[in-house]
Structure formats: structure tokens, C-alpha cells
Amino acid sequence: MEILIIQGSLGNPSRTAALAELSARTLAREGHRVRLFDLRVHDLPWAVPYGEEESWSRSSPSLRELIRAAAAADAFVWASPVYHNSYSGVLKCALDHLTEREFRDKPVALCGDGGRRGSEQPLEHLRTVARSLHACATSVVVASRADDFTLKDGQYVVTNQEITVRVGEMCRQLAAFAELLRGSAGAVLRSAQRAEELA
Structure with a gap:
């Protein structure tokens, strides 16, 4: 499978980035091709109204790469x-730069760090976004807390084994959903057409 991870924290060090990196390693160990799109290093322009995004995508290398x-x-x-x-x-x-053409009939796993108290609310908001894009959010999500991590050599690493196990469960469910949905309703054809439009 080709799996794209979009890391949405600008913090450095970042606990959310540590979760994204753990997810990437977990999926890669299962033989999947993983791309980590880290928004700390990709400066995207603001999204513009529908119909105008093509000119922005052609002027921004990072945005073209994301699409x-x-x-x-x-x-x-x-x-x-x-x-x-x-x-x-x-x-x-x-996400505002992307459309249902990229997401329809594809699964999305959701994870994030909720700081000292922890919170799944951002993930529930993202579940609504996934639904609006005709994607399928996994039922297994990962919502970590600050004390699930340790700072080592200036970067956070996951040290709570329960979170590591949960990431594994999330990644396995994501891959299983992807296998089931891979050919559903022409998703692959639509993605290929979209990529060709942007070439």
C-alpha cells in the first residue's frame, strides 16, 4: 500500500510528530510504502476558493507535492x-487544498497528542472532515498525553507501551480497510486521473 501521513504540528520538538513517526515505522515494517508529509518543513499557501486552487498548486512546489x-x-x-x-x-x-477526488473510498487513521490532560475531541472533528471528503475513518484512533513521551536528544519519543500497542492496532486496521476499499467505486482510477491533471 501507498500510505501518506500528514503531520500537523509546527512544534519542535513535537509529541504529535513522534506519533506520526512511530506510525510511519510501524507501517513500513509491515511492508507498506510510507510518505511522511511534515508540515513543519512544507510551507503551504493559504487555501483559496474552489476554482482557483489550480494556479496556487502550480506556483507552490510543496502544494503540488502534497496533492x-x-x-x-x-x-x-x-x-x-x-x-x-x-x-x-x-x-x-x-486538507482544505485537497478534495474528495483524493480521498473518496480511502481509509484515514487519526492520531494526536492532547497535552497534559489528553483529548480525543480533535480526532472527532477530523472524523467529520473525513466523512465530508467521502473517506472512511478507522474506528481505532490514538490520543496520547504528555506523559506518554520522554524527551531524548532534543526530540520526543513514545515511551508508554500502551500507546505503542495502540499505534500498531491503528496501523493494522488502516491497512485492512485499505485492502477492502482499494478498488471500491473506482477510487484508483479517480486518483490516477487527478495525478495526471496535475502533471
């Missing part, structure tokens, strides 16, 4: 910290 990667993906992981009981603005901006 192509999303069109080619069989499945996604969206990762976000909790900001004001919701998901991050940079992740919202990235």
Missing part, C-alpha cells in the same frame, strides 16, 4: 495536536 502524494495514496494518517479543543490550523490548511 500528488494524496492522489497516489491508498490510505492516510492524519496527526494533530489539540488546539482549543480542535485540530491545528496548518492541518486544516493542508
